[in-house]
Amino acid sequence: MPEVVEVSDTTFEEVVLRSERPVLVDYWADWCAPCRQIAPVIAELAAEHGDKVTFATLDTSANPLTPAERQVLGLPTLQVYVGGELVKQLQGAKTKAQLLRTLQEYL
DSSP, rough: OOEEEEEEEHHHHIIIIIHHHOOOEEEEEETOOOOOOOOOOOHHHHHHHTTEEEEEETTTTEEEEEETTOOOOSSSSSEEETTEEEEEEESSOOOHHHHHHGGGGOO
């Protein structure tokens, strides 16, 4: 069963930008209540669709460079990358149905 991959400032390029599959990145922090709410939804999606899309999380408290470079201004922020390019961005906690709609063309 595919799992959510943890990325950092040092692994972001390798895991996200060089991925051959679409990647959904969940930017979060431990002090962010909506981030904690969405985490189980991301894990569920990874279990169901991890064969088509890579699901990744990035702890913004421990890795401040990537969020700054990627213009992440609020948490949680979800970004979808395809071929190393940002193609979609969502802010705030989303339901599983909303995330499935966002990812539909990649599933």
